[in-house]
Amino acid sequence: MGKMSKGVVVEYDFTVLNGAEILFNTAKKLLKGVGVTLDTRLEALHLAGGKYLGGLTELLDKVGAKKADPGALARELNVAFNEAVAERAGDAVPVAFKNFVKTLLDKDVKVVVATRGNAPVLAAAIGDSRVVAHSEISTTYGSCKWDAWKRACRMNGLHEMLTAAVTGSGYGVKAALVAGMSALGVVNDRVAWQDFGGADDVVKALDKKAADIVLQMLKVN
Numbered sequence: 001m002g003k004m005s006k007g008v009v010v011e012y013d014f015t016v017l018n019g020a021e022i023l024f025n026t027a028k029k030l031l032k033g034v035g036v037t038l039d040t041r042l043e044a045l046h047l048a049g050g051k052y053l054g055g056l057t058e059l060l061d062k063v064g065a066k067k068a069d070p071g072a073l074a075r076e077l078n079v080a081f082n083e084a085v086a087e088r089a090g091d092a093v094p095v096a097f098k099n100f101v102k103t104l105l106d107k108d109v110k111v112v113v114a115t116r117g118n119a120p121v122l123a124a125a126i127g128d129s130r131v132v133a134h135s136e137i138s139t140t141y142g143s144c145k146w147d148a149w150k151r152a153c154r155m156n157g158l159h160e161m162l163t164a165a166v167t168g169s170g171y172g173v174k175a176a177l178v179a180g181m182s183a184l185g186v187v188n189d190r191v192a193w194q195d196f197g198g199a200d201d202v203v204k205a206l207d208k209k210a211a212d213i214v215l216q217m218l219k220v221n
Helices: 019-032 040-047 052-063 070-087 095-105 119-126 146-154 170-178 208-217
Strands: 007-011 110-115 132-135 163-167 182-186 201-203
Touching: 007 146, 019 040, 019 070, 040 052, 052 070, 095 110, 095 119, 095 208, 110 119, 119 132, 146 170, 163 170, 163 208, 170 182, 182 208, 201 208
Parallel strands: 007 110, 007 163, 110 132, 163 182, 182 201
Antiparallel strands: none
């Protein structure tokens, strides 16, 4: 058996894109249609880190929106958010992130970029044939569960113990740890209230400096 690659799985939608803000605005618009005003407190209490269906069921019950159908809303939110992310898949990828990716690839670290949007279009926008684009099917609000991290590893020839998760939420950090991975958190204002405890480190953006942190996490010289 050959030596396994060390790798990184990047949750692109919530680390490079501000997916947390896109998701909040998408959910707010949908809920407004059933007479519910979503704010940061309600999002934190009922939605963040949970499955769309469970979170929306709890939220609608809490605010007394008895006529709303949580199942239909969950399906709509999943489709609307994935479409919103897909629309941005071909956008110019930040130079800082390209530097992050190149720094890792040049050290023979396998880079898997996960998205709920259009993976092939995103791969083309990143512009390095060594990058693997991975389609993520999670229906978890603002993050993904531990099984999604494991699936990303297994589908791309990586072992969890040799792979770092790069995630944009405290819930993603916890899920990655449960999956057996190390974790780097990327924090922005929308998720700053979340608990990123357990992460090896926390950064504001993915750039060459963040890549150097990942290399230290993976013990790559």
